[in-house]
Amino acid sequence: MRAKPTRLRDKTICSVPVGKFVERVKDFHGATAPGVILGGYMVELAYRNLPKGDILFDALSETRTCLPDAIQLLTPCTIGNGWLKVLDLGKFALSLYDKSNGNGIRVFVDPAKLESFPEIRTWFFKLKTKKEQDLDVLLDEIHAGGSQVCGFMPVRLKPDIFAPRRHKTFRVCPICHESYPATDGDCCRACSGKTPYL
């Protein structure tokens, strides 16, 4: 019989009790996805290593899978408020950075550290199907390992990534009669061929 990780009761992620974080993940994400739970520990590792003081930070996720939801649940950064950006490089890594200068901390899963965490390794490299893997065992290992499977490094974001991009003026598109950013040209980007619709 596996010992239940009762110590979780006293554990917190970004000051949120782990149990409460897990509930929030279920509500928001729709399931206790391993990637969002591990993402929580990654956000906390980044937080802990940010310079102390009253800085305003933004977030970057290097994948659009799972991690953005951990960031949105644990930080003030959301997609809609613009403080979270997603650059989908397919890498399970995130950065929190000072929005005034782009200096921050990047946290990533370190494959070398996964050797001691066979369940996480199997899940991370998709070595078993979802059906074959025991979700409870995997989640226990994620909670036990926390950010031990991660590395972190100081980073400086390129200005074109961290600088805010604001549309100053909008005009009405002569083709679809909807509004669009004036800087896009004579008509909106959808009407100039970028429409996602058939």
Added chain:
Amino acid sequence: MRAKPTRLRDKTICSVPVGKFVERVKDFHGATAPGVILGGYMVELAYRNLPKGDILFDALSETRTCLPDAIQLLTPCTIGNGWLKVLDLGKFALSLYDKSNGNGIRVFVDPAKLESFPEIRTWFFKLKTKKEQDLDVLLDEIHAGGSQVCGFMPVRLKPDIFAPRRHKTFRVCPICHESYPATDGDCCRACSGKTPYL
């Protein structure tokens, strides 16, 4: 003296009492942003016009500003679970669509309908600075107008937009020693020049 919109007490957005939705917006987005509130009425209009029945739907936002948060707060679709996609065309429009075939409803702000809503029009076309505009008056008009400022249309998404894209296998990048989708080639996209860091 302006009459307070007391009828808001009985109003709901996607079955959520408006007051509760406004609270959620403040918690999640960090402020009662007009764009997220209007976005709520847009999500509801799309919902109401989806075919009845037990369909699983996904969401598309045509802007990364505000609208994604309304969708994430009112539907099961989030960035991290992959059911919400953002295609940043700078257009204040969204679609909810059947994830099995891409058929859905698109809702957009219709500039022609803004003539009767001067505060919304001024905000929407950024005709005043944030400081110059009275947020309370604007929000009252948004709640009073609801989805009256919007149009909607049936749409069919292009398969490359609605079809799920899953990474099947991951490997370790020989340069950074982190994992990346094997389909990206001999090294990860960050190491092949797409890194967001200096």
